[in-house]
Amino acid sequence: MTLTLSGTSAVKAAGARRPIGVLVAGALLGLVVLAAALAPLLAPYAPDAIDLSSSLVGTGREHLLGTDSSGQDLLSRALYGARTSLVAPLLLLAVAGVLGVTLGVLAAWCGGWVDTLVSRLTDVMYAFPGLLFTVLIIAVFGTGTTTSVLALGLAFTPTIAKYTRSLALAEARKPYVDAYRVQGMGGARICARYLIPNLGRSVLGYLVVLFGEALMSLATLSYLGFGAQPPSSDWGLMVQEGQAAIVQGAMLPALVPGTAIALVVVCFNVVGVWAADRLGRQ
Template identity: 75%
Template structure:
């Protein structure tokens, strides 16, 4: 997904205008209420991850078979799972792993992808051709299948899943970075630094890559939502986080057994949490990409 090709339809929802002073005048920044609402929601999710031990009414691993698949009540606001564990407490504690793991994944993928993309654009020639072929092969290979192969070799676990998905996402970031770096490399300031005797590596690290930040930020925010969904999928399939983890994807998988007994909440609660966070990151990321891309 290239957020640079996406736009936030104006007039989709009522907007609120915020004004900030820049220099001697004022410049209006229009923030759609949908983006504002998603930003507030994501802020609340991050706070929930930090303060989960204080917010959770029960221990996430407290088993109470006497309250197995209990419905919503004053004691269990979102009900319980098959083991009688409080769903609200598990979802709150699962927020940490569900956010931290995609963040680490994206950091690793960004370091690899930006490095490969920048080197390919800067060096050109056979280096660009070789790196492009390598990234094309990795890009064409299904990401989840690639990670499953890595898990089969190195074993199950969230660490293996994160490292595998980092390698799967790196080619996507590399191709996007390369296209940006090729355009940036032709800017006059690059030639000016060369004339001053600055080396290529220094120019890339100190000047070129930082100038790509505006275009990369929105893209990476959208990619964060995709990374969260991919990790949740691996956890659901049993290749990532293992019990007694409260990761959302694993909770959905564990709640499947309750569906045949007519209890939907054990799977529905974490499933809604995943969907809501992914959609919120997509909306905010596309808006950021559109604003930064247009220079507003």
């Protein structure tokens, strides 16, 4: 006897089988998010509590992950730092997503000189390395997490705009768009109510893939001293502050936040690629 599945059932059956790597990465991300949310309950000490008598203490019962040069508990700082390190990339991608989707849809829908103008604008922004472009903005408006988020949001905008434009060009040629035009519906209304929502899944999948890069970029700025400032527990800043302790033979102050960054970035890349593939299927 031969059993067959319909097309829809086959897709659902295939989608139900998630790779073990995706499940593990998703579980780790879930634990990180939960730990960040429950940081006030899980952290054994306040993240800014200084105890010079416990400077550079190794792992033990009182300090599970050791302390930094100021005697601050690394576990507590890492838990609180997860909040900034996870929320800031979300805000960055929100800024870049709004600007990028708007420019991409505008260029695809209007065409002509508008498309040319948007394309040239994004090409000019591509001419500058993203980090250099961000540092130039920070040099003008000052350091800080807010400035870093906005600056990197602008740096990520061209990539999202070009991706959205390619999707919107194909979507705008579909029959339903012509049908709404015949009914007398305006272009802005068609884009807002139908075209952009239809692009939502693909754009969301792309943003998930970019999350790891956004987190790494923000951590890099904090490490260089342009992003989060003391006494923040941002992971990138913690790596920068722990670098000096390496000379004294203490690896944990830099290793703990560095490992956290690497773990979250890798997990988001694994989950992001899988999510982009799933969300991109229309």
